[in-house]
Amino acid sequence: MTTPAIKICGISTSEALDAAIRARADYAGFVFFAKSPRNVTPREAAQLSARAAGRIARVGLFVDADDATIGEAMEAASLDVLQLHGKETPERAAQLGARFGVAVWKALSVASAADVSRATDYAGAVERVLFDAKTPKGTLPGGMGLSFDWSLVANWKGPVAWGLAGGLAPGNVAEAIVRTATPLVDTSSGVESAPGVKDEGLIARFCEAVRSAG
Ligand SMILES: O=C(O)c1ccccc1N[C@@H]1O[C@H](COP(=O)(O)O)[C@@H](O)[C@H]1O
Numbered sequence: 264m265t266t267p268a269i270k271i272c273g274i275s276t277s278e279a280l281d282a283a284i285r286a287r288a289d290y291a292g293f294v295f296f297a298k299s300p301r302n303v304t305p306r307e308a309a310q311l312s313a314r315a316a317g318r319i320a321r322v323g324l325f326v327d328a329d330d331a332t333i334g335e336a337m338e339a340a341s342l343d344v345l346q347l348h349g350k351e352t353p354e355r356a357a358q359l360g361a362r363f364g365v366a367v368w369k370a371l372s373v374a375s376a377a378d379v380s381r382a383t384d385y386a387g388a389v390e391r392v393l394f395d396a397k398t399p400k401g402t403l404p405g406g407m408g409l410s411f412d413w414s415l416v417a418n419w420k421g422p423v424a425w426g427l428a429g430g431l432a433p434g435n436v437a438e439a440i441v442r443t444a445t446p447l448v449d450t451s452s453g454v455e456s457a458p459g460v461k462d463e464g465l466i467a468r469f470c471e472a473v474r475s476a477g
Pocket residue numbers: 272273292294296299300301324326348370393395403404405406407408409428429430431449450451452453
């Protein structure tokens with residue numbers, strides 16, 4: 264089995280960024296969503312991005328953001344990937360990819376097989392879809408440590424690349440990989456000691472667990 268790529272999301276300090284780089288994660292995620300405990304300003308992201316340059320790819324996470332918000336973050340942080348974690352349509356995702364000239368990933372909240380089928384709508388519009396758990400109404404649309412029934416995406420073969428998110432942590436990520444054969448894993452709260460507080464030891468353990476499964 265090929266080892267999946269690893270994304271550590273919600274990085275807001277240089278210590279957490281360095282831990283992800285040391286652990287050989289592939290992507291560092293910066294959250295641009297004011298309601299999140301992991302939110303970073305464009306100014307903070309610019310500093311983290313400069314530290315990350317050439318060492319780890321930079322993903323900016325947005326929730327139904329307008330062009331100005333994304334443009335400001337892009338300019339400050341030279342993002343490699345835009346992760347859309349709201350209700351963005353395939354048309355909106357394609358428009359953002361064309362406007363900013365970077366890869367776009369679309370997170371899809373999953374609770375049923377029908378939710379997984381929505382991924383096909385994004386073929387040609389995005390580089391990758393991320394299957395994440397559906398979160399309760401009135402809460403954050405992600406970053407809640409909730410997982411979904413992995414059998415819904417086991418060995419998923421669709422018309423677009425994909426990844427698995429939602430409730431992944433050092434203790435369950437190897438099982439998730441074995442059960443789904445996902446090509447990418449994404450974690451945020453699973454490598455934290457408190458909401459928004461990344462734990463360097465958990466980041467290292469998460470990446471070790473991914474490699475042990477792959
Ligand atoms: O991390 C956040 O605060 C966040 C806020 C709004 C939308 C998405 C968010 N995080 C993403 O959610 C998934 C799952 O996170 P977790 O591992 O269950 O905590 C992941 O893609 C995060 O990047």
